[in-house]
Amino acid sequence: MTSRARLFKEYKEVHREKGGDNDIQLTCDDTNIYRWTAYIKGPVDTPYQEGVFQLAINVPEQYPLVPPQVRFVTKIFHPNVHFKTGEICLDILKTAWSPAWTLQSVCRAVIALLAHPEADSPLNCDAGNLLRSGDNRGYRSMSQMYTRLCAVHPNAGRPNSS
Amino acid sequence: MDTETGGEKERPRDDEIQAFHNQIRAADAEKLEFVGDKEPLSVLEDEYKAGSAVFLAKLQILKENYGSIRRARGDGNCFFRSFMFSYLEHLIVTQDEAEIARVEKSIEICKQTLIDLGHAEFTFEDFLGIFVEQLQSVIQGKETSISLDTLVERCRDQYVSNYVVMFFRFVTSGEIRRRAEFFEPFIQGMSNMSVVQFCRSSVEPMGEESDHVHITALSDALGVPVRVVYLDQSGDINDKPVTVNNHDFIPEGMDTSVDPYVILLYRPGHYDILYRRENPANVEPTILEQKN
Numbered sequence: 001m002t003s004r005a006r007l008f009k010e011y012k013e014v015h016r017e018k019g020g021d022n023d024i025q026l027t028c029d030d031t032n033i034y035r036w037t038a039y040i041k042g043p044v045d046t047p048y049q050e051g052v053f054q055l056a057i058n059v060p061e062q063y064p065l066v067p068p069q070v071r072f073v074t075k076i077f078h079p080n081v082h083f084k085t086g087e088i089c090l091d092i093l094k095t096a097w098s099p100a101w102t103l104q105s106v107c108r109a110v111i112a113l114l115a116h117p118e119a120d121s122p123l124n125c126d127a128g129n130l131l132r133s134g135d136n137r138g139y140r141s142m143s144q145m146y147t148r149l150c151a152v153h154p155n156a157g158r159p160n161s162s
Numbered sequence: 163m164d165t166e167t168g169g170e171k172e173r174p175r176d177d178e179i180q181a182f183h184n185q186i187r188a189a190d191a192e193k194l195e196f197v198g199d200k201e202p203l204s205v206l207e208d209e210y211k212a213g214s215a216v217f218l219a220k221l222q223i224l225k226e227n228y229g230s231i232r233r234a235r236g237d238g239n240c241f242f243r244s245f246m247f248s249y250l251e252h253l254i255v256t257q258d259e260a261e262i263a264r265v266e267k268s269i270e271i272c273k274q275t276l277i278d279l280g281h282a283e284f285t286f287e288d289f290l291g292i293f294v295e296q297l298q299s300v301i302q303g304k305e306t307s308i309s310l311d312t313l314v315e316r317c318r319d320q321y322v323s324n325y326v327v328m329f330f331r332f333v334t335s336g337e338i339r340r341r342a343e344f345f346e347p348f349i350q351g352m353s354n355m356s357v358v359q360f361c362r363s364s365v366e367p368m369g370e371e372s373d374h375v376h377i378t379a380l381s382d383a384l385g386v387p388v389r390v391v392y393l394d395q396s397g398d399i400n401d402k403p404v405t406v407n408n409h410d411f412i413p414e415g416m417d418t419s420v421d422p423y424v425i426l427l428y429r430p431g432h433y434d435i436l437y438r439r440e441n442p443a444n445v446e447p448t449i450l451e452q453k454n
Contacts, residue, residue, distance in 0.1 A: 002288055002321070002325075005288070006284070006288060009284040010284070013282065013284065058177075060180070064285075065324055065325075065328065065368060066180065069176050069177060069180075071176075085175070087175070087176060091363075093176075095367065095369075096362065096363050096367050097367055098328075098331070098362075098366035098367045098368070099285060099286070099289070099328060100281060100285055100286070100332070100335075100366050101285075102282070102285060
């Protein structure tokens, strides 16, 4: 299976570069190379700063011809993340996917999305509406609140039970 | 504030969308293989019987030099898929070992280009490997040799076909970015995107359609001359003579009089493989001429 071979290469690469990227901690399920977990740090100068967010990554058999499925496990208030399911609206995870991306670079793209919310075509309409109406303060306070509630130690990276 | 609303309850999940997408593709596959069988050019006449006069007039001109077509599935990868089959078929027919050695050198350079551009080798080496495997199997008399029929099968195989298409996409993207200054005006002219954005959104993802920029880049990078014959509505039936436009993509450093290894028929939005007539001198009288 080529997807398996490719994932082993990514696995090796992640271990070789351990410590290289402090903002991303990517681990593979002990028993299933198609299931990965990532912990990403909220970027500085954003409402997600100091938060650590857990991502669940599900890799399909046809990977890397098709994208991995990535969703937030940690609750997050962001226009492009579904508030309930954690689904992410990001072009490279849909139509703009190419095998040039890796699980590691996908995590980097998700971090970039946190710093650059796209208020048009939001998955979280409330967050989108705040940004679109220019209520930056409202957006920041909501997203900061959820970061503190769900993504900052000691709850860091744990799924919110609400 | 109630952050739980938004009316997205009915929205399908990602995997449901993917499953639906696969279903559509499977339905398409039943209609036409990635590459079809070789068919006489007259099948197009039947197709356009009720079509525009310009189209029919051009078809007649086309028949003077070309005899058959082989269709590629219209899934956005038709240029790359047609290129793959046409080039490998050219090699099977000519048994040109020197050409294979030459293109393998070009592939090495493409590989270095991608590494220089910051791609990790493991992201593209599987795709490269599959293409090289096909190249090495077209020369006859070896244990790994394949027949033309097997080549057809392989180009219809989801795995082989898509992996080679993806390799070409990597090569095309690498060449465009390596010569960003050259390609930039063309890209700006049609899309308003930067070179990097263009490669990321219109070259690297599967299913993104190709045009001049892609063809130029792939032809240059691999050193393979390509002819595109345009069958479109341009021109007026009352302007005689109606002409069929050709464009030869000749890689730098190659003699411009070279006979292209790959000949493609372009109809707006789609590429198929085109074949020269076996005996171009002997043209049957055409419907149009009979009418006139």
